[in-house]
Amino acid sequence: xxxxxxxxxxxxxxxxxxxxxxxxxxxxxxxxxxxxxxxxxxxxxxxxxxxxxxxxxxxxxxxxxxxxxxxxxxxxxxxxxxxxxxxxxxxxxxxxxxxxxxxxxxxxxxxxxxxxxxxxxxxxxxxxxxxxxxxxxxxxxxxxxxxxxxxxxxxxxxxxxxxxxxxxxxxxxxxxxxxxxxxxxxxxxxxxxxxxxxxxxxxxxxxxxxxxxxxxxxxxxxxxxxxxxxxxxxxxxxxxxxxxxxxxxxxxxxxxxxxxxxxxxxxxxxxxxxxxxxxxxx
Numbered sequence: 001x002x003x004x005x006x007x008x009x010x011x012x013x014x015x016x017x018x019x020x021x022x023x024x025x026x027x028x029x030x031x032x033x034x035x036x037x038x039x040x041x042x043x044x045x046x047x048x049x050x051x052x053x054x055x056x057x058x059x060x061x062x063x064x065x066x067x068x069x070x071x072x073x074x075x076x077x078x079x080x081x082x083x084x085x086x087x088x089x090x091x092x093x094x095x096x097x098x099x100x101x102x103x104x105x106x107x108x109x110x111x112x113x114x115x116x117x118x119x120x121x122x123x124x125x126x127x128x129x130x131x132x133x134x135x136x137x138x139x140x141x142x143x144x145x146x147x148x149x150x151x152x153x154x155x156x157x158x159x160x161x162x163x164x165x166x167x168x169x170x171x172x173x174x175x176x177x178x179x180x181x182x183x184x185x186x187x188x189x190x191x192x193x194x195x196x197x198x199x200x201x202x203x204x205x206x207x208x209x210x211x212x213x214x215x216x217x218x219x220x221x222x223x224x225x226x227x228x229x230x231x232x233x234x235x236x237x238x239x240x241x242x243x244x245x246x247x248x249x250x251x252x253x254x255x256x257x258x259x260x261x262x263x264x265x266x267x268x269x270x271x272x273x274x275x276x277x278x279x280x281x282x
């Protein structure tokens with residue numbers, strides 16, 4: 001569905017969110033929208049601290065986008081830094097194509113994606129829905145995932161309003177389910193386009209809070225490790241796993257779209273059901 005003739009939602013605001021996984025706070029996100037002569041400007045800054053394999057890893061994500069009046073991409077920059085690793089992406093619409101420059105360390109590459117009907121970022125969905133008056137039902141947007149650098153339709157399902165409590169405040173937002181790149185997300189969005197809560201895969205959650213509370217990141221439990229949280233547990237015990245040299249598994253609860261599940265050591269042998277063979281000798 002092509003989105004057009006939108007009105008202007010509430011902008012010129014800065015929102016802060018706690019980021020948690022299964023109740024454990026790991027960081028914060030700030031996002032801001034403003035209206036300029038260039039179009040809508042969308043900014044997002046995140047800091048995450050995650051214990052991973054015994055090491056506390058800090059991840060910084062900095063995102064800046066200019067979008068058209070219909071909220072499709074005009075240009076954006078995306079940066080991710082963690083320890084010695086960093087990647088920067090610069091993208092702009094030229095004609096009916098999105099041209100990207102990707103810089104990872106000393107390596108630079110260029111990518112081009114078709115954008116005949118424009119491309120949308122998942123982060124602009126709350127503003128777009130507010131501008132359209134939260135039309136109930138399902139619709140599709142041609143989308144770009146700036147982290148995986150893939151394009152796929154963003155499926156948006158707008159439900160009815162629900163009364164929820166977030167950080168001791170009561171809101172009555174719309175429940176909106178968003179599915180993109182094989183991953184489902186649920187957002188709760190109030191009339192002016194402010195997202196008050198978001199639930200993502202693997203127990204990750206964002207909740208609206210104050211700047212002061214968002215910036216307060218407590219020390220993590222030394223026994224907690226994000227790899228244990230994200231691991232897909234088997235329904236049976238594997239005998240002598242260290243000496244196993246072949247495994248065939250069936251995964252349920254995910255769609256393979258958007259995930260890179262094949263490499264030198266594993267391959268997909270069936271998609272429905274999703275079955276993967278894993279071997280160090282593949």
